[in-house]
Amino acid sequence: MAGDIYPDFPILLIDDEPSWLRSLGLLLERAGFTNLHKLTDGRKAQSLLAEQKIGIVLLDLMMPGMSGEELIPLIREESPDTVIIVVSGMNQVNLAVQCMKLGASDFIVKTGAEERIVTTVRNAVKLWELKRENRAIRDTISKGPSNPEAFSQIATTNRYMASIFSYIESLATSRQPVLITGESGTGKELIARAIHRVSNPPGPMVSVNVAGLDDTIFSDTLFGHVRGAFTGADARRAGMVEKASNGTLFLDEIGDLSAPSQVKLLRLLQEGDYYPVGSDLPEKINARVVCSTHQDLPAKGKERLFRKDLFYRLQTHHIHMPPLRERKDDIPILLETFLTMAAEETGKKRPVYPQELPVLLATYHFPGNIRELKSMVYDAMARHQGGTLSMASFKEAMQGHPGSIEDSPPPPADSTGNPFTGLEPLPNLAEASHLLVMEAMARAEGNQSIAARLLGISQPALSKRMKLIREKKEV
Incomplete structure (x- = not known):
């Protein structure tokens, strides 16, 4: 069946000994690699490479007609991304060095090398998939997003945000975790929803805020429980992982997870299975995991408050949301958007605002980011009685607020903070x-x-x- 083919690109085996070629094929098939092509004549490899994209080539060196040394540069020229692994009966260091110089990725001696061959092929598959994914990401980002309706809930004209949209589109077919970082109020959940819409899975998006959940509640919330798991468990309860089947599981504020919960999440991501509370039978996860946090996870890792292995696993794909102060060109469109929303909710006519209002807002640091701007607009609309929208409530919100101009701390006295340090001549x-x-x-x-x-x-x-x-x- 087509669904049993793995990987989704061919692995080519080249050796003039049919018995070894058969044994090598069986070894790889037992390890799960079923998309195999076999050749006993290296001269036929070039035409095969021209016809289809071969991801990995395993070849012998000593072959009649065309040797492996002659074939390596031809493969490299025809298909630069193909991973070449030499599997030879000759154990010579100088020969291995020569193959590497020609473009081979690895050199393996045939005798007793079954385990190493499988490991090397498995790593080569991951490498080829990573190259292909990176190429797809570059191509997608250079073209810009092709599915703008998936991002319709995010008001922006910012170029960096446009690159984020393109990156999200490039991840549409990936099943790997996505980590979204950024300050509170930057729109991380909107990005998670955009990831779900772009991927367009048949299942739902299920959101869980894990902040403040102890390990017991975390396990029960995510994994569910079986009947009789604890006092009061009168019936089986499906966890959020199960409810997100064939869809997206969004875990918000992942930086607040307790240490035991971090271990369980790591297992879920690495092994792909979990145990409902009270059950000895594992269940398989069938959902893409997207996580977000406003915290600095590498810093927490140094303090041993967040597992480094979990962080590395989570950030297979990483999206960092910029604070509003770094995308102030979006203030006008956000202002327009929130005014329209607030007018609809309050039943008032959408007002005209003074043209200097966006300029005023652009002087503010917005410690609460987009969420803070939205609150300002809604408050202004609640006070609005007619005519031009007053700027008074905006000025009031900005006055003396942490992050406002008036409340900004003075620059440090050292050379990094004083713009006049080292300036010659000093201006009067x-x-x-x-x-x-x-x-x-x-x-x-x-x-x-x-x-x-x-x-x-x-x-x-x-x-x-x-x-x-x-x-x-x-x-």
Whole structure:
């Protein structure tokens, strides 16, 4: 059956000894490799490589007609991605070195090498699949997303976000885990839902916030339990892994998992099976796992609070969501989107907002990211009584809030924080003040009220400084 063929690309075996070729084929088939082609004449290999994409070639060196040494560079020229493994009866170091120089990936001596052959082929399959996946990712990202409707819930015009969309599309056929990182409020769950929509599996997306779950509740929530597993377990209960069958299992706040739960998740990802609470019979997972966290997992790994092996397993595919302060070009479209949503929910007519509002918002650091901007817009709509949308509630939310201009900590006194350290000649106070005012006006796009907020002075005070600057230029 076609479904039993593995891997999905051919493995070519070349040896002039039919008995060895048969034995090698049986060895690989017993190890699960069934997509095999066999040749006793190396001269036929080039035409076969031209007809189809061969992933791996195992070949002998001493063959009549065309030797393995002659064949290696021809294979490399015809199919650069093909992994070449030499399996020879000759145990000579200089011969192995020569094969490597020609383009072979490994050199194995036939005698008693069955286990090594299987291991080498298994690693070569993984290597070829990784090369193919990386190539697909590069191709997809260079073309841009072809399925924009899958990302319709994410309002953006940012180029980095567009590259994330393309990367997600390139992962559509992969079954490997995806780790989404980023600060709180950056839209990690929306990205998880986009991954599910792009993959278009027949099953559902099931979301679980694992923050605060102890190991017992984690096991019961994810794996379910059998009847009689504990007091009160009167019936079998399906876990979230089972409910996500043929779909996507989204585990939010994965950085908060307890140590025992991390072990169980690692087993689930590595072995592909799990045990419902109270059961001795394993169940197979049939869902793609997507995880997210706002925490720094490598840092937690150094502190031994998060398993490094689990982190490496989770980040097979990694998407990092940028904070809003790094995609401020998205503020206008997000503002429009949230205003429309808030108007619909409050039953009010969507208002016009002052053109300087996006400029004002762009001066803010948004520690709460997109979620904070959404809250600001909804609060402004709740207060809105008619006419042009007031900026008062936005200014109130920004005033004195952690991450606001006024609340930003002063730069450190060392050389990394003082922009004037090492500057020769040192500008005088008037020159420094002039430059600072000009930069604030540039960031505020000429709006003195916003520039004054950036500088921490009143608008009249800024007007006086601007007047002095103009008078000095005219002198």
